[in-house]
Amino acid sequence: xxxxxxxxxxxxxxxxxxxxxxxxxxxxxxxxxxxxxxxxxxxxxxxxxxxxxxxxxxxxxxxxxxxxxxxxxxxxxxxxxxxxxxxxxxxxxxxxxxxxxxxxxxxxxxxxxx
Numbered sequence: 001x002x003x004x005x006x007x008x009x010x011x012x013x014x015x016x017x018x019x020x021x022x023x024x025x026x027x028x029x030x031x032x033x034x035x036x037x038x039x040x041x042x043x044x045x046x047x048x049x050x051x052x053x054x055x056x057x058x059x060x061x062x063x064x065x066x067x068x069x070x071x072x073x074x075x076x077x078x079x080x081x082x083x084x085x086x087x088x089x090x091x092x093x094x095x096x097x098x099x100x101x102x103x104x105x106x107x108x109x110x111x112x113x114x
Contacts, residue, residue: 005019005035005040005041005042005043006041006042006043007042007043007044008042008043008044008045009044009045009046009047010045010046010047010081011043011044011045011051014045014079014081017079018043018076018079019035021075021076021079022034022035022040022072022075022076023035023036024071024075025068025071025072025075026071027039027058027062027064027068028064028067029058029062029063029064030058030108031108032100032104032107032108034055034068034071034072035101036100036101036103036104036107037058037099037100037104038095038098038099038100038101038104039055039056039057039058039068039095039099040053040054040055041054041055041056041090042054045081045082048083048084049081049082049083049084050083050084050086051076051082051084051085051086052086052087052088053072053076053085053086053087053088054088054090055068055072055087055088055089055090056089056090056091056094056095057089057095058095059095060091065089069087072085072087073085073087097110
């Protein structure tokens, strides 16, 4: 069962633009962007432009973690409505295959029917 990104505060008003930008950040080990891979758990944006992103990795030993963090900063910081960006890495709940979107499953050759 696919689990999406939780948007809070003003983030919901910018959902499409946030997702579009984050789809440019790839997990280079798997070859899929972090949105469709389900690594983004939540985005909060307050009235002052503070953007908090909660994300995880496929595992604690993910060799592309620095690449992903740098990519999130490069994609979101230039947005007009983001004045400050903070990223929180979370391990609970743990990332599971069920977080991958239908598109991601098709791209990876995983049964999309789940």
